[in-house]
Amino acid sequence: MPRKGCIHYGVKIKLIKNTDRYILMSSITKKFEMATKADRTKQFIVEQTASVFNVKGFAGTSLTDMMEVTGLTKGSIYGNFKNKDEVAVAAFEHNFQQVSNYIRGKMEERPSIIEKLLVYPETYRNFSKLSFLSNGCPIANTSTEADDTHPQLKEKANEALTYWRNSVEKLLKAGIKNDEIKPDVNVLEFTSILTALIQGAMLHAKSSGKMNYLNASMNYLESMIRELKN
Amino acid sequence: MPRKGCIHYGVKIKLIKNTDRYILMSSITKKFEMATKADRTKQFIVEQTASVFNVKGFAGTSLTDMMEVTGLTKGSIYGNFKNKDEVAVAAFEHNFQQVSNYIRGKMEERPSIIEKLLVYPETYRNFSKLSFLSNGCPIANTSTEADDTHPQLKEKANEALTYWRNSVEKLLKAGIKNDEIKPDVNVLEFTSILTALIQGAMLHAKSSGKMNYLNASMNYLESMIRELKN
Amino acid sequence: MPRKGCIHYGVKIKLIKNTDRYILMSSITKKFEMATKADRTKQFIVEQTASVFNVKGFAGTSLTDMMEVTGLTKGSIYGNFKNKDEVAVAAFEHNFQQVSNYIRGKMEERPSIIEKLLVYPETYRNFSKLSFLSNGCPIANTSTEADDTHPQLKEKANEALTYWRNSVEKLLKAGIKNDEIKPDVNVLEFTSILTALIQGAMLHAKSSGKMNYLNASMNYLESMIRELKN
Amino acid sequence: MPRKGCIHYGVKIKLIKNTDRYILMSSITKKFEMATKADRTKQFIVEQTASVFNVKGFAGTSLTDMMEVTGLTKGSIYGNFKNKDEVAVAAFEHNFQQVSNYIRGKMEERPSIIEKLLVYPETYRNFSKLSFLSNGCPIANTSTEADDTHPQLKEKANEALTYWRNSVEKLLKAGIKNDEIKPDVNVLEFTSILTALIQGAMLHAKSSGKMNYLNASMNYLESMIRELKN
DNA sequence: AATGAATGAGCATTCATTCAT
DNA sequence: GATGAATGAATGCTCATTCAT
Structure with missing residues (x-):
């Protein structure tokens, strides 16, 4: 019989307090068997807490929140992570990987650079339907809070932003190289605008609860992208 | 003899615990004498805590932080505000008023609508030199944190954003009316782009610590504004 | 024009916060003009706080409660009393005087000792209609709380109880002396039973919210009193 | 090695601040091994705080009092109880159980109903020697304070009073049924008098610090009980 | 005599973290 | 590897009291 509280064959069994929910391990663990049980538990904690951190922020998320959302005990969380910071960074x-995996996946299906770039406005237009974006852009959420108060998270957010910028720049440069994109495009400027516009527009949508401002910005971004064409 | 801890002739006298700083009352109290001492203290608390809330956020700012930055005791803060929430909202x-007063002031000096609109990119380009913007846009900082966790602050941030949008829209419509601006400008779209671009670009600057991305976006915004010309 | 917050010609004028009530000085001040304004304010504070202390107890009554119920400021209360203890004792x-004045008044109308003694069960039967008893017997309320925690109040409660006992004993002895009451009545025992029965029965009534237990005890007490007759 | 602060083999080991007392777990834990450590700690907290709550009341008992009397930290108390209210109710x-267990035990030794009823005056006569009564009747103490200020405790006190009344009524009815007690006894009245007299007399004893008034009332109660005899 | 701003110790409660089991 | 009891510093907030005005 499985011991209560364990993660058993990919299935969480422990019931915490009055919560009689059985929580299924996320699909990721089914895809490839993880080496050790510890690795699986770590992954489970990260997956379950990720959205809480994105919504409530680092300071606003307590270990009690983390216990509730994972169904695990404090001891168990501390057995797998050094402290709350480490979980927050992993989360x-x-x-961020959820977002970039989704976008990479969508881009792989597209034949041209411009089609690939159009994945961005299309994705953020539908952010509310995507669980990993519905609470806002993780980069924006993390970097606004972590500024000064949490250097490690701030650095992570900055790395993510740099990664994003590099992805866009690579696409632009590749497009220029194969004559799909006008040669005189200002890569730095275009990248800055694309990323800034998306993050700013997401913020407006989250703040106002309305989609029209975000849609207006995404319309503009789409026409900007199409005008890159050589 | 002034009682220790009082704000006397615009100068804080009390030293709390290990903090041997003497804090000058902000300029506002010198400009015009306020009705009551309580009003002055309230104003003083708001001014001193405003930047802490902007940097650390609501959850990250403790009453101890507020005591340290004001040099006042807990009791004194609670004598002037109902609770931490009320201080945060006032802060x-x-x-927000600091930002909008600054921008309104700059705009008043400008003769044309387009010149007025150019105040935005100019201001945010120099955000690091402006104390009320150096820690980032208060709207962005507040709305990313307060989402879900603090409905009243979220609402305040949304109101501020709406106010900003309305200001921009009014300028555009006035410009269209007096033939300064092209009649076919999409007001909603332009407003969305201006505000989103600024907030997104500010976020990048704060996150990366570099100015080039912000400057690139502001360059683009400036040319967009100039192209509004009829 | 009367200064706000003062007690002027026996009428409270100050309005605190959202309480737009004008509070009339109690009848006592009208009966005989008090020497000084301070005396009148002291009396006013005592009268207004008395029932709060009786309901909430000493520890449960805060200065904020006292401010609300009097409409006065803390400073004003402290200007008239050394501290909260002093107000509580006066209250x-x-x-206690309210109760004993009422009972003395009723007794004065009665011709015989036994009729006088019957005032007790009659009074406590109707405790809920008498403002000064509706929250319970002040002696019981005070002595249960003040035990150990507040020696001065405990002593006051004990003095009041002794005064009550003495009143009953005097009546009994006078009745024995003038042959109205049987000479062999055990005065100590009868006094103990009368006072204990009343306090115990009051407690039951307050606790249960029902009158039948109190009435049953008062029925019994009445028949006990009538059987005193020689 | 036992961790400091734990309750180990029935013995509290941790010393808090200036309190160098070693506190023995109460006899109850020795009698039967409790399921979990948490249950034992909860029981320990209840036992240690019970008399403090009885003496100082709910509002008068602080968490610091509770820490001192248990030797535990705040965190530990809150790990075992939701809040102060929950401890107060359990206490x-x-x-109340201490009192009723004692009385039930004494009654079991007695052959007749009248002998059983006599347990009441005998017990309360000796209240000062019984630790759970020496600070006064818990029902009286709780119900006078909790009135209005603490509805849950008030309800508990009322339940206890009802339980007591029912116990007395059952005895009387059983006595009437088996012809030990006069059939015309007014059960409601007798029960009311017995309980009210005891609570009132206890109050006098606690207030005056003298036993003669209590003894006089108990003498009377005893003769009342004996006169029930058929 | 009364005000009201300020005090700071104290309040109940929650926090991230530890560690014997 | 996981548990859960315990820690104690820190949290937001209220308290009775003081005193310059």
């Missing part, structure tokens, strides 16, 4: 990385 | 309003 | 004395 | 229940 941020998970959140 | 946000102060932060 | 207890006031409460 | 009241404990206090």
Whole structure:
């Protein structure tokens, strides 16, 4: 019989307090068997806490929140992570990977650079339907809070932003190289605008609860992208 | 003899615990004498805590932080505000007013609508030199944190954003009316782009610590504004 | 024009916060003009706080409660009393005097000792209609709380109880002397039973919210009193 | 090695601040091994705080008092109880059970109903020697304070009073049924008098610090009980 | 005599973290 | 590897009291 509280064959069994929910391990663990049980538990904690950190922020998320959302005990969380910071960093990385995996996947299906770039406005237009974006852009959420108060998270957010910028720049340069994109495009400027516009527009949508401002910005971004064409 | 801890002739006298700083009352109290001492103290608390709330956020700012930065005791803060929430809301309003007063002031000097609109990119380009913007846009900082966790602050941030949008829209419509601006400009779209671009670009600057991305976006915004010309 | 917050010609004028009530000085001040304004304010504070102390107890009554119920400021209360203890003691004395004045008044109308003694069960039967008893017997309320925690109040409660006992004993002895009451009545025992029965029965009534237990005890007490007859 | 602050083999080991007392777990834990450590600690907290709550009341008992009397930290108390209210309710229940267990035990030794009823005056006569009564009747103490200020405790006190009344009524009815007690006894009245007399007399004893008034009332109660005899 | 701003110790409660089991 | 009891510093907030005005 499985011991209560364990993660058993990919299935969480422990019931905490009055919560009689059985929580299924996320699909990721099914895809490839993880080496050790510890690795699986770590992954489970990260997946479950990721959205809480994205919504409530680092300071606003307590260990009690983390216990509730994972169904695990404090001891168990501390057995797998050094402290709350380490979980928060892992959760941020998970959140960011969810976004970038989704976008990379969509881009792989597209034949041209411009089509690939159009994945950005299309994705953020539908952010509310995507669980990993519905609470806002993890980079924006993390970097506004972590500024000064949490240098390690701030650095992670900055790395993510740099990664994003580099991805866009690579696409632009590749497009220029294969004559798909006008040669005189200002790569730095275009990248700055694309990323800034998306983050600013997401903020407006989250703040106002309305989609029209975000849609207006995404319309503009789409026409900007199409005008890159050589 | 002034009682220790009082704000006397515009100068804080009390030293709390290990903090041997003498804090000058902000300029506002010198400009015009306020009705009551309580009003002055309230104003003083708001001014001193405003930047802490902007940097650390609501959850990250403790009453101890507020004591340290004001040099006042807990009791004194609670004598002037109902609770931490009330201070945070007042501090946000102060932060936002600082920004909008600055921008309104700059705009008043400008003769044309387009010149007035150019105040935005100029201001945010120099955000690091402006104390009320150096820690980032208060709207962005507040709305990313307060989402879900603090409905009242979220609402305040949304109101501020709406106010900003309305200001921009009014300028555009006035410009269209007096033939300074092209009649076919999409007001909603332009407003969305201007505000989103600024907030997104500010976020990048704060996150990376570099100015080039912000400057690139502001360059683009400036040319967009100039192209509004009829 | 009367200064706000003063007690002027026996009428409270100050309005605190949202309480737009004008509070009339109690009848006592009208009966005989008090020497000084201070005396009148002291009396006013005592009268207004007396029932709060009787309901919430000493520890449960805060200065904020006292401010609300009097409409006065803290400074004003402290200008008239050394501290909260002093108000509490005065309030207890006031409460007790209200009860004993009422009972003395009723007794004066009665011709015989036995009729006088019957005032007790009659009074406590109707405790809920008498403002100074509706929150319970002040002696019981004070002595249960003040035990150990507040020696001065405990002593006051004990003095009040002794005064009550003495009153009953005097009546019994006078009745024995003038042959109205049987000579062999055990005065100590009868006094103990009368006072204990009343306090115990009051407690039951307050606790249960029902009158039948109190009435049953008062029925019994009445028949006990009538059987005293020689 | 036992961790400091733990309750180990029934013995509290941790010393808090200036309190160098070693506190023995109460006899109850020795009698039967409790399921979990948490249950034992909860029981320990209840036992240690019960008399403090009975003496100082709910409002008068602080968490610092509770820490001192248990030797535990705040965190530990809050690990075992949701809040102060929950401890107070448990402590009241404990206090009441101590009294009713004692009385039930004494009654079991007695052959007749009248002998059983005599347990009441005998017990309360000796209240000062019984630790759970020496600070006064828990029902009286709780119900006078909790009135209005603490509805849950008030309800508990009322339940306890009802339980007591029912116990007395059952005895009387059983006595009437088996012809030991006069059939025309007014059960409601007798029960009311017995309980009210005891609570009132206890109050006098606690207030005056003298036993003669209590003894006089108990003498009377004893003769009342004996006169029930058929 | 009364005000009201300020005090700072104290309040109940929650926090991230530890560690014997 | 996981548990859960315990820690104690820190949290937001209220308290009775003081005193310059």
